[in-house]
Amino acid sequence: MAVLLMGNEAIARGALEAGVRVATSYPGTPASEIMTTLMHFGPEAGVYTEWSVNEKVAVEIAAGASYAGARAMASMKQMGLNVAVDAVMSLAYIGVKGGLVLVVADDPGPHSSQTEQDTRLFARFAKLPVLDPSCPQEAYEMTKYAFTLSETLNLPVIVRPTTRVSHACQEVEVGDIPPRPPVPGFVKDPRWVIMPSLSARQHVWLNGQQERARAEFAATSFNKAHLEGPIGVIAGGPSYFYVLEALRRLGLKLSVLKIGTPYPLPEEPVKDFLRRMEKILVVEEQEPVIEEQVISLAWRHHLSVEISGKHDGLLPREGEFNVEKVATAIARFLNLEQNAAAAALPPPPPLPARPPLFCAGCPHRGSFYAFKQAARDLDVIFTGDIGCYTLGAAPPLKAMDTCLCMGASLGLAQGLARVQPGTRLVAFIGDSTFFHAGLPPLVNAVHQRVRLTVVVLDNETTAMTGHQSHPGLAAEGGRVAVDIGRVVEACGVETVITADPMDLEATMAAARRALAAEGPSVVILRHPCPQMAKPSTRCRVNPEACIDCRTCINELGCPALVPTDHGVTINATCTGCGLCAQICPTAAIEEVE
Amino acid sequence: MDILIAGVGGQGIILASRALASAAVKAGLPVRTAETIGMAQREGSVVSHVRLGLAEGGPLIPLGSADVLLALEPAEACRNLKYLRPGGKALVSTSPIIPVLAALGSTPYPLEDILTYLRRNVPACYSFDALDLAVKAGSPRALNIVMLGALANLGLPFPAELLLNEALNLLPPRVHDINRRAFALGRRALEV
Numbered sequence: 001m002a003v004l005l006m007g008n009e010a011i012a013r014g015a016l017e018a019g020v021r022v023a024t025s026y027p028g029t030p031a032s033e034i035m036t037t038l039m040h041f042g043p044e045a046g047v048y049t050e051w052s053v054n055e056k057v058a059v060e061i062a063a064g065a066s067y068a069g070a071r072a073m074a075s076m077k078q079m080g081l082n083v084a085v086d087a088v089m090s091l092a093y094i095g096v097k098g099g100l101v102l103v104v105a106d107d108p109g110p111h112s113s114q115t116e117q118d119t120r121l122f123a124r125f126a127k128l129p130v131l132d133p134s135c136p137q138e139a140y141e142m143t144k145y146a147f148t149l150s151e152t153l154n155l156p157v158i159v160r161p162t163t164r165v166s167h168a169c170q171e172v173e174v175g176d177i178p179p180r181p182p183v184p185g186f187v188k189d190p191r192w193v194i195m196p197s198l199s200a201r202q203h204v205w206l207n208g209q210q211e212r213a214r215a216e217f218a219a220t221s222f223n224k225a226h227l228e229g230p231i232g233v234i235a236g237g238p239s240y241f242y243v244l245e246a247l248r249r250l251g252l253k254l255s256v257l258k259i260g261t262p263y264p265l266p267e268e269p270v271k272d273f274l275r276r277m278e279k280i281l282v283v284e285e286q287e288p289v290i291e292e293q294v295i296s297l298a299w300r301h302h303l304s305v306e307i308s309g310k311h312d313g314l315l316p317r318e319g320e321f322n323v324e325k326v327a328t329a330i331a332r333f334l335n336l337e338q339n340a341a342a343a344a345l346p347p348p349p350p351l352p353a354r355p356p357l358f359c360a361g362c363p364h365r366g367s368f369y370a371f372k373q374a375a376r377d378l379d380v381i382f383t384g385d386i387g388c389y390t391l392g393a394a395p396p397l398k399a400m401d402t403c404l405c406m407g408a409s410l411g412l413a414q415g416l417a418r419v420q421p422g423t424r425l426v427a428f429i430g431d432s433t434f435f436h437a438g439l440p441p442l443v444n445a446v447h448q449r450v451r452l453t454v455v456v457l458d459n460e461t462t463a464m465t466g467h468q469s470h471p472g473l474a475a476e477g478g479r480v481a482v483d484i485g486r487v488v489e490a491c492g493v494e495t496v497i498t499a500d501p502m503d504l505e506a507t508m509a510a511a512r513r514a515l516a517a518e519g520p521s522v523v524i525l526r527h528p529c530p531q532m533a534k535p536s537t538r539c540r541v542n543p544e545a546c547i548d549c550r551t552c553i554n555e556l557g558c559p560a561l562v563p564t565d566h567g568v569t570i571n572a573t574c575t576g577c578g579l580c581a582q583i584c585p586t587a588a589i590e591e592v593e
Numbered sequence: 594m595d596i597l598i599a600g601v602g603g604q605g606i607i608l609a610s611r612a613l614a615s616a617a618v619k620a621g622l623p624v625r626t627a628e629t630i631g632m633a634q635r636e637g638s639v640v641s642h643v644r645l646g647l648a649e650g651g652p653l654i655p656l657g658s659a660d661v662l663l664a665l666e667p668a669e670a671c672r673n674l675k676y677l678r679p680g681g682k683a684l685v686s687t688s689p690i691i692p693v694l695a696a697l698g699s700t701p702y703p704l705e706d707i708l709t710y711l712r713r714n715v716p717a718c719y720s721f722d723a724l725d726l727a728v729k730a731g732s733p734r735a736l737n738i739v740m741l742g743a744l745a746n747l748g749l750p751f752p753a754e755l756l757l758n759e760a761l762n763l764l765p766p767r768v769h770d771i772n773r774r775a776f777a778l779g780r781r782a783l784e785v
Contacts, residue, residue, distance in 0.1 A: 002618060003618070004611075004614050004615050004617075004618040004624065006628075111629070135625075135651075135652075164627055164651065164652055164653065167627065167628050167629075168625060168626060168627050168628075168651075168652035169610075169611070169614050169624065169625070169626040169628070169652075170623075170624060170625055170626075170652075171617075171618045171622075171623060171624055238651050238652075241649070241650050241651030241652075242651050242653075244649055244650065245650050245651060245655065249655065322653050322655065322656075323651070323653065323655035323656075324655060324656050345674065345714050346710075346714065348671050348674070348707075348710055349671070349701075349703050349706035349707055349710050350701040350703060351668050351671055351672050351701075351707070352668050352691075352692050352694065352695045352700045352701060352702045353692065353694050353699075353700040354601065354636070354637055354638045354668070354669075354692045354694070355637060355692075355694070356602065356635040356636055356637035357635060357636050357637075357693055358635065359603075359635055359636065388635065391635065395694065395697060395699065396693075396697055550696075553693075553696045553697065554697060557693045557696075557697065558693070559636050559690075559692075559693055561696065562691055562696065563691075563696050572733050573603070
C-alpha cells in the first residue's frame with residue numbers, strides 16, 4: 001500500500017512495523033515529527049512514547065528498555081546528540097540486547113540549527129554503524145532494518161536522515177503493524193555494569209564489531225552500483241538523487257554507486273566499483289565521510305583510480321547541496337564547458353527581507369520589552385537561549401546579546417559576572433529548556449552566590465518545534481506537572497517572582513525587583529503561547545485618536561500592526577494581547593470582542 | 594509537473610503542498626515534496642517544492658525548472674521567480690504581507706514595482722487578489738485554498754475535485770464550507 005509520508009513519519013512507521021516498544025525523544029527540528037507520529041499511532045500499537053526532559057535521558061530510557069530485550073528508539077536532532085553523547089559512548093562499549101535505534105536528524109544548510117555537524121562522523125567516533133537514507137521510502141526501510149542489525153551486532157544503530165529526508169514527502173510502500181512481541185525481561189549479569197576492566201575487554205569487542213558491521217552492510221541493497229563506463233560518481237544521502245538529476249540535466253551517462261551505509265563503509269561493493277573506474281567523484285553533503293574511507297580503501301588496495309570530491313575543492317564541506325551545485329561539480333570534474341545560464345531576467349526591484357519573528361500575541365514580546373524598559377538605565381547584558389525566544393535578538397526588541405546552546409544563557413551569564421562585576425546579568429530561558437539544561441547551571445549560580453537574574457519565559461509548551469509537552473505540564477495520562485517556582489525555591493533562590501508578561505506594569509515591577517536583588521533571582525513570566533489558545537478579543541486602532549507616531553510598531557514589532565497612509569491599522573492576525581494598547585501614548589488602541 | 598509554492602509562514606503553504614501530494618498519491622502518481630518547517634514558519638519566507646509524476650529524483654526542484662510558481666504573496670513570488678522555467682506559469686496573489694522590518698522602515702517593500710516586474714517578465718503571470726476572495730469565502734485564512742482552486746485550472750495530472758477533497762481531509766470539518774467556497778472562487782478567478 002502506497003501512503004504519502006513525510007520522512008519522519010516514514011521512520012516512525014518503520015519503527016512501528018519493526019516492533020518498537022519504547023520510543024523517546026526531545027523535540028528539535030528537523031526530527032520532531034518522528035515522535036509526534038509515534039505518539040499518534042503508538043498507544044494503539046502498545047508502544048510507550050514520551051518527550052523526555054533531554055536527549056541524554058531519552059537515550060538512557062531507551063537503553064533500559066533494550067537491556068530488558070525490548071526494541072527501543074530515541075530520536076533527536078544533531079545537536080541533541082551532543083547532549084546524549086555521554087550515554088551513547090558508554091552504550092557502544094556495553095552493547096544492547098533489544099534492538100536500539102538512535103535516529104539523529106542532521107540539518108545541512110543549516111535551516112534551523114546552531115551548527116551544521118555531521119552525525120556520520122560522530123558514528124565513526126563512537127564506532128556505531130550508521131544508515132544514511134536518501135528519501136522517505138529508504139528511511140522507512142532502513143529504520144526497520146536498523147532494529148535487526150542492532151540485535152545482530154548487539155550495538156546501537158544510528159539512522160541519520162537530513163532535512164531533505166525528514167521533511168520531504170513521498171509515496172511510501174508500507175506493510176502491516178504487527179502486535180508487539182513479549183519482552184524477554186532483564187537478566188542480571190556483570191556485563192551491564194561498566195567497569196574499567198570490562199571496558200578494556202569491550203573495546204576489543206567493539207573494534208571487532210566494526211568488521212562485522214562492514215560485512216553486514218555489504219550484504220544490503222542500500223548500496224548499489226549502476227555501471228556506465230569507467231568514469232563514476234559515488235553518492236550518499238539525498239545527494240544520490242541530485243547526482244541522477246544533474247546527470248540527466250547535463251545529458252551524461254556515468255557509473256553511479258549509491259552508498260546508504262557510510263560507516264563502516266562496506267569494502268567489497270566499493271572495491272568492486274573502484275576497480276572498474278578510472279576516475280570518480282564522491283558527492284556527499286557535509287563532511288567527507290565516504291570520501292576519506294574510499295581514498296583509504298583505494299590506497300590500501302593499490303587501485304589506481306583518480307578520486308575527486310571535497311579534498312580537491314570540487315565540492316564544499318559546508319551548506320546544503322542541490323541539483324545545481326552537483327551539476328556544476330560534475331561539469332568541473334569532467335572539464336565540461338558549462339552551458340550559459342538561461343536568459344537572465346532583468347534585475348528585480350528591491351525585495352523585502354523577511355526574517356522570522358515573534359507571532360502576533362507572543363508573550364515573549366512583552367517579556368523582552370518589559371525587561372528592556374526596566375533595565376534602561378542600568379549596565380545590563382541579556383544572555384539568551386534556544387527556542388522561539390531566540391528571535392528576541394531581532395529588531396526592534398534586540399533584547400538578546402548572546403545565544404550559544406540549550407541552557408547556556410545561565411552558564412554564560414555566570415562567566416560574564418565573574419569578569420564584569422559591575423554589570424547586571426539577565427539570562428532568558430524557556431520553560432522546556434529550563435528543564436532540559438537550565439537546572440544544573442541554576443544550582444551552580446545559587447551555590448556560588450552569583451548575582452544573576454534568570455527569566456523563565458514560560459509559555460506552557462515547547463513552541464518552536466511544534467508544541468510538544470515537557471515536565472512543567474501535566475497534560476493527560478496521570479502525569480505530574482513539576483512547578484518551576486517551587487523547584488527554583490528548593491534550589492535556594494530567595495527572590496522568586498511570577499508575573500504575566502502581557503501585563504507590562506507588573507512585569508517591569510518584577511524585573512526591577514529582581515535586578516535589585518543581591519543573590520540570584522528568578523522571574524517566571526507565564527502566559528500561554530498564542531498558537532495554543534484561541535483568542536477571544538482583538539485590538540483595533542481608533543483612527544480619530546491615532547497620531548501615527550508608530551510607537552507601537554517601532555517598540556514591539558508585532559506583525560499585526562500595519563502602517564498605512566492614514567495611521568496604523570491592526571490586521572486579522574491580532575490575538576488581542578493588548579501590549580500595543582499598553583504602550584500607545586494616545587490611548588488610541590482598544591480591545592474589541 | 595514541478596510546482597513551487599511560495600509565501601509567508603502561517604499562510605498554509607504546507608497544507609497546500611500536502612493536499613497536492615495526497616491527491617497525486619490517490620491518483621497513483623509518484624510524488625516528492627520538500628518543505629520549510631521550523632524557525633522560518635514564524636512570519637518568515639516559506640517555500641514548498643512539489644514534484645508530481647517524478648519517477649526518480651530528489652524533492653528539490655532545480656532552479657529554472659518549475660512548471661508553476663504558486664505564490665501566496667507577491668514579494669515571495671519575485672524572490673522565487675528563479676525557480677520558474679522559461680514558459681512556466683506564475684499564479685500570484687497580489688495582497689502583500691508587509692514584514693515588520695518594512696514597517697520599521699529598515700527594508701523596502703515596493704509593491705507596485707514588484708507586481709509590474711512580475712507581469713512584465715513572466716508571460717504567463719496570472720495575478721489576482723486571492724485574499725479578497727478568501728474573505729468573500731468566509732475567512733482570510735482560506736487564501737491557500739483559493740490558490741489551489743486557481744491552480745486546478747492549470748492542467749494538474751488529477752481532477753480538481755480530488756485536490757479539493759484531499760485539502761478538506763486536512764482541515765477540520767467546521768471550516769469545510771468556507772474552503773469549498775474558497776476553492777470554487779479560486780477556480781472562477783482563473784478560468785483559462
